[in-house]
Amino acid sequence: MIVFTFTVSVLSLLPQAVPARWACVRACPPSCSCTQERSCSVLCDRAGLAELPKEFPCEASAINLDKNRIKFLSERAFGTLPSLKSLSLDHNNISFITPGAFKGLSNLLELKMANNEYISYLHTRTFTGLKKLVRLDLSGCNLFSIPDRIFIEQTALKELLCFQNNFRRVPGAIRGMENLTHIYLERNKIEAVAYNSLLGLGSLRYLNLQENRINVVHDQAFQDLVRLENFYLNDNLLSDLPRLAFKGLIRLRMLNLGGNQLTNISKTWFSDLVELEVLYLDRNQLLYIEEGTFENLTSLITLHLNSNNLTTLPFPIFQPIYFLGRLYLFKNPWLCDCSLEWLKEWMENYKLVRDIPCASPSSVAGLDLSEVAFAKANGTCVDPAELNLTTASSEIASTTENRFNSLISKLLQQELREEMGNGTESRRNGTLVEPEEGQLSAGVGGQQTRASQSALCITVVWLMLFLIGQSCLHCT
Template identity: 25%
Template sequence: MLLCLSVFLKMNLWLLLTLAALAECGHQQSGSHPCPDLCLCSFPPSGAEVVCSHNSLSKFPSDGLSPNTTQLSIQSTNLSGVSASHLSLLPYLKKLQLYHNNLTSLASDLLAGVAHLNTLDLTGNQLVHLPARVFSRASLRSLVMKNNLFEKAEADWFPLNSSITWLDLSGNRLSNVSAAMFQRLPRLENLDLSDNDLQDIQQQTLGDLNHLVTLNLAGNKFLSLKPATFTHNLKLSRLFLQENRLQELPATLFQGLTHLELLLLNQNQLRFLPAGLLDETKAGFRVILTGNPWKCDRKMEYLWKWLGEHPESVLFLQEVTCDAPEALKLKQVISLTDHQLDLMKL
């Protein structure tokens, strides 16, 4: 009995000592890695990662930030300002997310002390204007400025020969974009200009974007596009033109786009497609055509035949229906006969 009691006491003493050691280790570890108030921090081998998402946060969380921080996310707070001196505390910063705050401006030297920064996300602030050269001090590759209040996108924001490959300006108030800006962004692979007020793109605007793979122009106010709009974007794989006001398309609009895999034309005002428009598409190509007021007459012949030859290429094929004439309203285009399209008399 005494032997069992002795063993029990030794085991519990060992357990207490172990727990005490773990607690002390945890205390030391926490003490060696301070974290700002109202933030959460983790410390992987690659460097500290900090997330601050408390709505009572109104100042940059300088106190407690590790100089080894590589990722900082300040989101959904009342932060209204960030300065170069704040960011200079983080010389190894690679990813900075400042979305859904109250930022109204940025300093021209904001990124002067973060030469390694490659990702900057400014989504959901109140930015209207930016100073010249604001993005010239860092090796940015991804820049997101969606859902702000920009009416213009300026070329002088960027350095010559910028390293940016991903640019998102969606959800702003842009009424035009200039070739001069894109001349400074020759490495762009992904460009999102959706949900703006764009009505026109000049033929040479995208001319320097030879590496462009994804282009999103959805949710704008385009009535038409010029024949040579995409002439120099021969690597385009995904092109989003949905939810505009497109009434017709040039027959040569997609000429040379042999890498095109996904094309969205839904929710426009298209009544027919011109002969040859989709002739250069390859195996694996997919298109969405729903939500257009297709007029099922002789001008529909090209699309009707193309649908019959490539039904596997059309997503929501059964929803591609006639809007006119009244006798064919809501009839599936692919089900039409040459008699219904009045082709027998040709």
């Protein structure tokens, strides 16, 4: 009797979690392992299972069945597991899910079925009974569409991951889901965002539509996304946007429009984005940015304009965000004339932008803007092209003058030698002949000298005309 009383007393001192731990381990399915720390976790991943275990510990709060060969989920496939919060079925061969397969999981918060490439169809009642579901992952499947009323019971759903499927349009099932905060629809085949595609998503903070085939966005398509903070529209086929495309997105902090086919930016697009901090416009075909485009972006920190067809960035376009933290301008065919002098000064003063390679004018092509010298004439900036043209003209004129002087000098030296030769010959003749003959000889020599001088004049005039013509050809 004493021994029995002592045993009961010892058992009463044991933690209450011990019976639960024993129950979790005792009911663990074959080929799985079960652990009990704060709650019961069932680990059946990489177990080579072709079908689900017949039963799980009723205390299970998390079940991992990743990377098996499961093909089919029958009705109430998991029985009744009131404590289950997380269920993962990633990387299986599931091809069909019976309506009501998840009944009995009334407290499930997270369901993961990513990378089941044979899932191409979901029934309207697939998720019946999951009224508390918060996160659903259907990414990497083969879904072409989902029924519009499939989430009618999932009013608590906050995160929906459907990236890397085959959707041709934004699923209508998400409309009106006022608790959704994150939607992942990247790497699908969506072609348009209609005016009603995103209605009623007043709590949405994150929307990813990148790497689709979107070429049309209807006017006011994003009007209900008043709490949106991060928006990815990059790597689509957009060549234009409605005038008020992003109207009402007053909380947007990051907008990615990179990798599209935009050729110009309208000043009306970003007029409401007063909290925008990061803007991607890179990898487009931008030729023109309308003045006033950035005037309301008073919170902007980083602007990506690289990899476009921009040749100039006039100061009035850029002035309102002169305090920008990071500006990316590389891979554009910049015309480094006086319109970019302000940018060079900004580069030197703030050290926040670099790599602005000049494509023209030819005198500075290949240089970075930081290496271009802008001269001043009467306090006005002189373009590098004009500066080099003036220098080149001066050099041509100087060269022409030098060549002319050299030729004249040679001709005069030749004439002087000839005159000296004639004088010596005359004196030699004067000692050998009679004075009359000597006078005649001198007269003949004088006539030859005058003829030579006339020829020299004609030659000089001809050379002047020739060199002037050459100079004019260089100038033009």
